[in-house]
Amino acid sequence: MSEETVDVVIVGAGAAAAAFAYSLAETRMKIVCLEQGDWMNPAEYPSSASDWELRGFGDFGLSPNGRGRPEDYPVNDAESPIAISNFNAVGGSTILYAGHFPRLHPSDFRTRSLDGVGEDWPLDYASLEAYYDDNAVMMGVAGLAGDPAYPPKKVPLPPVPLGQVGETLGRGFNRLGWHWWPSDSAIATVEHAGRAPCINLGPCLTGCAQGAKGSTDVTYWPAAVRRGVEVRTRCRVREITVGEDDRAEGVIYYDADGVEQHQRAEVVVVACNGVGTPRLLLNSRSKNFPQGLANRSGRVGHNLMFHPYAMVQGVFEEPLDGYKGPMGCCIMSQEFYETDLQRDFVRGYSFEITRGVGPIGTALAGMSSGDIPWGPDHHRAYSERFNRTMGMVAICEDLPELHNRVSLDPELTDGNGIPAPKIHYRLSENSERMLEHAVARGREVLEAAGARETSAQAPLPFAGWHLMGTARMGTDPEDSVVNEWGRSHDVKNLFVIDGSIFVTSGAVNPTNTIQALALFIAEQVKQRLANLFD
Amino acid sequence: MASSLPNELSSERLQLLAGVLDAIIPPGEGDDLPGAGELGLGEALQRKAPELVPLVAEGLGALEREMANRQVADFGGLAESDKRSLLEDLGSEQPGFLPALLFQVYTTYYQHPRVLAALGLEARPPYPLGYELEGGDLGLLDPVRKRPPLYRRT
Numbered sequence: 262m263s264e265e266t267v268d269v270v271i272v273g274a275g276a277a278a279a280a281f282a283y284s285l286a287e288t289r290m291k292i293v294c295l296e297q298g299d300w301m302n303p304a305e306y307p308s309s310a311s312d313w314e315l316r317g318f319g320d321f322g323l324s325p326n327g328r329g330r331p332e333d334y335p336v337n338d339a340e341s342p343i344a345i346s347n348f349n350a351v352g353g354s355t356i357l358y359a360g361h362f363p364r365l366h367p368s369d370f371r372t373r374s375l376d377g378v379g380e381d382w383p384l385d386y387a388s389l390e391a392y393y394d395d396n397a398v399m400m401g402v403a404g405l406a407g408d409p410a411y412p413p414k415k416v417p418l419p420p421v422p423l424g425q426v427g428e429t430l431g432r433g434f435n436r437l438g439w440h441w442w443p444s445d446s447a448i449a450t451v452e453h454a455g456r457a458p459c460i461n462l463g464p465c466l467t468g469c470a471q472g473a474k475g476s477t478d479v480t481y482w483p484a485a486v487r488r489g490v491e492v493r494t495r496c497r498v499r500e501i502t503v504g505e506d507d508r509a510e511g512v513i514y515y516d517a518d519g520v521e522q523h524q525r526a527e528v529v530v531v532a533c534n535g536v537g538t539p540r541l542l543l544n545s546r547s548k549n550f551p552q553g554l555a556n557r558s559g560r561v562g563h564n565l566m567f568h569p570y571a572m573v574q575g576v577f578e579e580p581l582d583g584y585k586g587p588m589g590c591c592i593m594s595q596e597f598y599e600t601d602l603q604r605d606f607v608r609g610y611s612f613e614i615t616r617g618v619g620p621i622g623t624a625l626a627g628m629s630s631g632d633i634p635w636g637p638d639h640h641r642a643y644s645e646r647f648n649r650t651m652g653m654v655a656i657c658e659d660l661p662e663l664h665n666r667v668s669l670d671p672e673l674t675d676g677n678g679i680p681a682p683k684i685h686y687r688l689s690e691n692s693e694r695m696l697e698h699a700v701a702r703g704r705e706v707l708e709a710a711g712a713r714e715t716s717a718q719a720p721l722p723f724a725g726w727h728l729m730g731t732a733r734m735g736t737d738p739e740d741s742v743v744n745e746w747g748r749s750h751d752v753k754n755l756f757v758i759d760g761s762i763f764v765t766s767g768a769v770n771p772t773n774t775i776q777a778l779a780l781f782i783a784e785q786v787k788q789r790l791a792n793l794f795d
Numbered sequence: 796m797a798s799s800l801p802n803e804l805s806s807e808r809l810q811l812l813a814g815v816l817d818a819i820i821p822p823g824e825g826d827d828l829p830g831a832g833e834l835g836l837g838e839a840l841q842r843k844a845p846e847l848v849p850l851v852a853e854g855l856g857a858l859e860r861e862m863a864n865r866q867v868a869d870f871g872g873l874a875e876s877d878k879r880s881l882l883e884d885l886g887s888e889q890p891g892f893l894p895a896l897l898f899q900v901y902t903t904y905y906q907h908p909r910v911l912a913a914l915g916l917e918a919r920p921p922y923p924l925g926y927e928l929e930g931g932d933l934g935l936l937d938p939v940r941k942r943p944p945l946y947r948r949t
Contacts, residue, residue, distance in 0.1 A: 308922040315902055368947040375947065385949065405933070410945045423931025431935045440945055442936065460925025470922040583916075585926040599947050620905035620914060628901055635819040635897060637875045640828055647914065 267291040270526035275353020277759040277779040278532035279481035284783035286488035297497040298332040298350035306468035314621040321467040334675035337683040345725040352478035359589025360447040363769035379765040383745035392777035400475035401453040404445040410595040433710025439596040446590035447475030463584040500545040535728025538761040539667040540682040555749040564661035564730040566766040571719035573703030574652030575712025584619040606694040608658040655699030658768040732761035747782035753794040812837040814871040818878040827913040854892030
């Protein structure tokens, strides 16, 4: 057992923890980060070997349940139409994310005031703007200034290539008079901060062997470690301990050898994502907090938000780019982002154009859909689709609902015997109508771009990438878990900094906002050091 | 019974399996695409997915029995429609056989250098060489640039 009391212990080493640790480390406080995974070795990423596609269904799969790495914990998502996707390593889920890096819109912080749904955030777009800018430099964001869907913003690197896919769809959007723009992407399109430029490997979702994608193991963490932050890997935290005075005392964790350890700390920071964070808080029960730590509001675990996804694909006559280029990052459209009262839903969605998949991905997708049968017709059907298929996902805003939540499974545990999370989630009628609208508009733009046939799937069952809302921020301790700068209402030296604190989800990938919030909270801590626990 | 199932397939079973694989992905017509049966995928399956060998052996055993019932001596000599009928009819007795085999065949076939070459692809992993990709014509954005702001001011 460690006798040392550190200034700050951070649980989790993903997107939020990396930004927070880097920023706070300039204070020279003693900061320790505990991560249940390990540092990744880019040489072992799938794109370095001939079985690169297959490994995306195996040890680099999206679901921790299917992946089954020892550092993973199981998630009971059997009753949810959307399964959880995550990754446990230094870098967290940024190891597997596409690198899509849009910001929230100003309206996303004011959904109650503007549209009468969700809740207003206790901060606004302007509060985060400078942190978005700082984050763009640290993560290496590629894009193009001038997007009319956003207030003016800085984009430090040139955009990812449009390629045949982007140009073809761009023409389709133009024919309909709809918005589109090169995606903001955390992908170094030119050499940036020691990172080699993107060479269009394709499978970003199984790790970037080139190191061009901005996963935090190659962005913030090396800089944070240089500032003195200690990252302890293969350390799985079981619970946060708390004293009679309602102050967090530290964390109990299992080290790489499975030995129980207690790390004492003046400040405890939780950054385990929208599922892992409520799991840890709910597992941290004590006399003063019998329903879980920081849970006097009863809100921990509730208001779980995903982004329900629709996928719409088109088959084209002409050859495209195959699987070349950043798979998920190309162009996006926010034509249907803001509320339009003429539609039968509120809020909106983004279209994100996806590039093609490889030979195996094409075959398996065709097998699953029945479009590529086995037998004499196989080669004809395959040749019509391989390198001729592209499409998009619609990423729909999910509104907070109390009944969508994370609880503890009564039986399922991880490798250390710690109760696993259970997901309770159902799609709202608003989401269903939005998905239906997105599928229809997706087909329309694909046809305008020249697709000879289209197909769609909604919701995407494996797309629980974005985990938000389960320890949300707010000014009312009865209805939120942390205050407007990330500190627990109930435990004055406990902070939550990940997607759990989102009040609403917006309709864009959350990583950029998660990190901007983490930088904002770190700045608040630095400015309030003299009276941080008041 | 699982305990009596083989860990590897006999040469006769491998030959029958090759015929089944060719029925699933036959040789291409007018191109260089090989049939799945001629690529040694049966042997590869034994090496890479040994846990599937008992299932495949059971499926092939059921196929042999059904061929005997229908007085078929040579699976490869059947018409394509008869091959499909035979394999699909196995579904009631061996429901896992064909789906498992399809996954293995599709994933192994489309990784094979001969197949990749026939598709016009380089038989190499993406890294370290990567690929060239056209930057594209950003002038296509001109009509979008002319639009007023789309975001709502708050």
